[in-house]
Amino acid sequence: LFPGYQRVEDVDARKKFETAWGKPLPPNKGTTLTCAFKDALIGKIKAMIIFGENPMLSDPDIAHVEEAINELEFLAVTEIFPTATTKLAHVVLAGACYAEKDGTFTSTDRAIRPVHKAVDPPGEARPDWQIACELGRRLGASGFDFPSPSEIMDEMARLAPPYGGISHARADEEVLRWPCPSKDHKGTPVLHVGGFKIGKGVLVPVDHAPPAEQTSEEYPFILTTGRNLFQFHTGTMTRRSPKLEREAPEPYVEVNTTDAKRLGISDGDRVRVSSRRGEISLKARVTGWIMPGVIFIPFHYAEAAVNRLTNPALDPVAKIPEFKVCAAQLEKA
CATH class of the missing domain: 3.40.50.740 (Rossmann fold)
Incomplete structure (x- = not known):
């Protein structure tokens, strides 16, 4: 464009x-x-x-x-x-x-x-x-x-x-x-007031597409990634803020309480998470907020970079990587 x-x-x-x-x-x-x-x-x-x-x-x-x-x-x-x-x-x-x-x-x-x-x-x-x-x-x-x-x-x-x-x-x-097409225009607080230029929207049903990578006996967990409240993206700026770093100073993996008990993992234990592409070591955070069979790791931390594990498969249209699903293994370090 x-x-x-x-x-x-x-x-x-x-x-x-x-x-x-x-x-x-x-x-x-x-x-x-x-x-x-x-x-x-x-x-x-x-x-x-x-x-x-x-x-x-x-x-x-x-x-x-x-x-x-x-x-x-x-x-x-x-x-x-x-x-x-x-x-x-x-x-x-x-x-x-x-x-x-x-x-x-x-x-x-x-x-x-x-x-x-x-x-x-x-x-x-x-x-x-x-x-x-x-x-x-x-x-x-x-x-x-x-x-x-x-x-x-x-x-x-x-x-x-x-x-x-x-x-x-x-x-x-x-x-x-924007759009603000001329010097006497006041800008556009709300888009598409009065209708779309190309006519009414069309709802198109789509078929479910499964994740590019499935769990297996070797990699039984679904790993999903994202952010926490106190760090931003790759932490280039926020990890240099003492106040923000105080609240979220180190990498962690969120593990469901049932999975943690089955694997003998306690809150704060050091664990190893691996995928078909690599492995990282970090502390476990045992919680009931995450579903059994799913683990979550924020991507802010270079010392345990979760994107060493993630799958580079892309959505065929948007070309967005599949950050939210890849098969992983979790074990006590």
Whole structure:
């Protein structure tokens, strides 16, 4: 997609961006994030620049991710703190955090709110937009001479219809929710009021698709993953917060009380969890909240990275990994 949910296959949209950017653009959509590492393994992708992501903790089957990264000819990572992914990079570019840069945040409800720099970035750290523009200039490209993020938003307004009436100046004065197609538009607090542009919705029944991986005698548990209340994603920031780390300082696996009793596992015991892809060691948290035959591990913790175990199978349409189901074994360490 081009900015504003405009498909690259749309000839008119592509011509608009080609005119604005002064370069021919590919007519076909590219790969998905979850398929990119598979492409790296077979040599279709030679280099990557990763902005603020930590796939060595967040992607499924991270042994496979590491193998793919090692096949790259070049990897640059932009981050504000060291991560498991920066350890594998050829170059690490220091990024600025939210309090060290100007711009906007767009929340899940489509509200666009301004953020203003409170302090300067440390050392040589820069906002992501400056890093991207400097890379573009050094690679000999034109069109990267933006003096501030305000001008980048102005370009978005020109090229992406949902942002047509949005500017930093307006965002400073009022909360706007896209679509906001013109400067006199007040934004769209609720989508699809009065009906959908393409007509009424159609409910389509679907057949149940079983998990890609089934339990077995060797791997009798269903492992599911997710988050806890106090850590966020791969913990790049939250694990550096003493207050949050105090509440959730170490990895754990939630085990049903019945399963724990059968296996001789007590709360706090160190256990080993394994799958067809690897194993990790961590403490057990015995609870009645989880179903028998199911175990749960949050993915925030690099020292016991649950995504060493997860199945990289993808939904055929959404290309989302099957983080919520894989076959696993649980035993006392």
